[in-house]
Amino acid sequence: MAPSSESEQPGTARDLAVPVPAHVEARTGDPFVIGPGVRVVTDGSTEAVAVAVMAASRLHRLSDVPVAVLHEDDGTPGSVVLALADAATVGVPAGTDASLAHEAYRIDVTADRAVLTAVSGAGLLHAAHTLQQCAVPGAEPATWTVAPQLVVDHPRFAWRGLCLDVARHFFGVPDLLRVLDLMASLKLNVLHLHLTDDQGWRLDVPSRPALAAVSGLTAVGGDPGGYYSSQDWAQLLGYAASRHVTVVPEIDLPGHVNAALHALGELTPSGRPARAYTGIDVGFSRLHVDLPATRPFLHDVLGDVAAMTPGPWVHVGGDEVLTMEPAEYRALVRAAVEELAAAGKTVVGWQEVASALDGPPAPGEGPALEEALASAVVQYWDEREGAEEVTRAAAHGARVVLSPATRVYLDMRYDAATPVGLEWAGHVEVRDSYEWEPLDVLPGVPADRVLGVEAALWTETVRTSEDLFLLLLPRLAAVAEVAWSRADARGWDSFAARLPRQTARWDERGYTWYRSPQVPWSAGR
Numbered sequence: 001m002a003p004s005s006e007s008e009q010p011g012t013a014r015d016l017a018v019p020v021p022a023h024v025e026a027r028t029g030d031p032f033v034i035g036p037g038v039r040v041v042t043d044g045s046t047e048a049v050a051v052a053v054m055a056a057s058r059l060h061r062l063s064d065v066p067v068a069v070l071h072e073d074d075g076t077p078g079s080v081v082l083a084l085a086d087a088a089t090v091g092v093p094a095g096t097d098a099s100l101a102h103e104a105y106r107i108d109v110t111a112d113r114a115v116l117t118a119v120s121g122a123g124l125l126h127a128a129h130t131l132q133q134c135a136v137p138g139a140e141p142a143t144w145t146v147a148p149q150l151v152v153d154h155p156r157f158a159w160r161g162l163c164l165d166v167a168r169h170f171f172g173v174p175d176l177l178r179v180l181d182l183m184a185s186l187k188l189n190v191l192h193l194h195l196t197d198d199q200g201w202r203l204d205v206p207s208r209p210a211l212a213a214v215s216g217l218t219a220v221g222g223d224p225g226g227y228y229s230s231q232d233w234a235q236l237l238g239y240a241a242s243r244h245v246t247v248v249p250e251i252d253l254p255g256h257v258n259a260a261l262h263a264l265g266e267l268t269p270s271g272r273p274a275r276a277y278t279g280i281d282v283g284f285s286r287l288h289v290d291l292p293a294t295r296p297f298l299h300d301v302l303g304d305v306a307a308m309t310p311g312p313w314v315h316v317g318g319d320e321v322l323t324m325e326p327a328e329y330r331a332l333v334r335a336a337v338e339e340l341a342a343a344g345k346t347v348v349g350w351q352e353v354a355s356a357l358d359g360p361p362a363p364g365e366g367p368a369l370e371e372a373l374a375s376a377v378v379q380y381w382d383e384r385e386g387a388e389e390v391t392r393a394a395a396h397g398a399r400v401v402l403s404p405a406t407r408v409y410l411d412m413r414y415d416a417a418t419p420v421g422l423e424w425a426g427h428v429e430v431r432d433s434y435e436w437e438p439l440d441v442l443p444g445v446p447a448d449r450v451l452g453v454e455a456a457l458w459t460e461t462v463r464t465s466e467d468l469f470l471l472l473l474p475r476l477a478a479v480a481e482v483a484w485s486r487a488d489a490r491g492w493d494s495f496a497a498r499l500p501r502q503t504a505r506w507d508e509r510g511y512t513w514y515r516s517p518q519v520p521w522s523a524g525r
């Protein structure tokens with residue numbers, strides 16, 4: 001937040017936090033003051049200490065006073081206390097799904113202290129972000145106050161994601177760290193990286209160094225490419241883990257593979273490498289099930305990616321294959337699922353894979369594959385088609401992540417004047433990204449099969465981090481609230497009123513954002 005000399009009466013998290021918490025009670029009494037003497041006290045758990053170090057550096061930046069991290073509270077006013085606790089102590093409603101309770105947190109603010117409790121480090125980090133959003137400028141310079149209140153909060157959906165296309169245009173580790181910071185501040189917990197496409201291959205994998213060495217260099221429009229070395233990848237994963245964000249790598253198959261065909265001639269029928277592609281058409285490139293190099297490619301590359309990725313998920317793409325018979329598509333998708341299942345991963349695929357998931361097993365397919373197919377995650381994006389197939393897959397056990405393009409494709413322009421972006425799914429204003437109900441998207445899919453919501457940012461037209469954040473903000477905040485907050489706790493007017501205050505932090509971090517005419521920006525700042 002930017003320093004300000006005007007003090008104000010702090011409101012509660014209901015007026016200040018994005019996403020809005022499930023339960024907030026205002027308390028009487030004086031506010032908690034962040035200023036000289038403020039310190040962070042932990043219960044000594046590694047989870048709490050890790051969050052405490054981040055919170056202390058944040059409090060230091062806010063208040064400009066040194067902020068210690070201590071293990072004991074001497075009882076004098078000014079402690080921000082971080083401690084793990086069981087779900088009942090946190091106050092999670094009985095019967096809450098364990099994966100959701102895991103991220104729950106509680107904040108008790110009195111004049112003397114702010115006590116943050118959670119079941120996990122993820123919950124403590126969420127609590128710290130909510131507390132920060134509740135701090136408003138105090139009476140003295142460089143002091144901040146937080147209203148006395150009780151917050152008890154947990155997410156509505158377990159999967160709250162952002163898919164970022166780093167294949168059409170490359171974004172390096174420093175940009176991704178900024179994206180991760182933004183995601184964590186909005187309580188988003190899945191960064192899905194679209195690492196490969198026709199225009200580029202962005203992850204160096206040990207079994208096929210030519211992929212990154214050759215196709216790491218290309219990008220849309222002849223722009224500079226780039227790729228993540230294994231060290232870059234480890235740095236990214238470590239940073240994401242410390243922010244409690246899971247990285248889901250996507251290797252897009254069996255279409256969107258021109259970059260692989262350009263680097264590895266053995267994947268083409270002629271044996272000659274395909275020419276580099278720097279346009280933005282889709283659907284023309286493909287693997288061939290009957291080439292001898294294809295299965296070893298799937299085995300080695302997916303095995304490498306699985307081994308390089310600590311999270312449970314690997315995404316196999318599967319979208320927009322326009323030049324292949326269904327039988328070959330099905331065989332290639334099932335081969336990819338089989339390789340990833342053998343490597344211990346759960347498969348995620350775009351909605352098109354739904355058609356390949358069910359049906360009778362082919363010769364040689366075993367029970368392990370059946371199980372992997374049934375537990376796959378299907379990502380719904382194109383509302384013009386596929387609802388039936390996805391609904392059927394869900395009935396057979398698949399879980400669904402919702403990315404309806406007309407709501408959460410953040411590469412769509414806000415309006416005709418937006419300087420970058422596409423328009424095939426229409427214009428997507430902030431309110432479009434906000435005002436929708438996930439369970440209404442696929443009415444035939446039972447609520448317990450909906451794993452969550454994911455925004456997507458495709459980068460055909462996105463060349464700089466300024467373009468990137470302009471498209472993300474403020475819509476990513478809208479999607480985050482859809483994914484986190486209970487339907488009956490949120491509403492557009494409240495969201496639009498809470499949004500302007502978030503921009504001080506965006507400005508401080510150098511994120512560009514779109515000044516949507518739908519939001520009363522000058523109010524409440």
Ligand code: TNX
Binds near residue numbers: 319320422458460
């Ligand atoms: C569709 S969404 C695609 C991408 C494009 C995007 C542009 C999906 C699975 N495929 O290849 O980049 O539209 O909005």
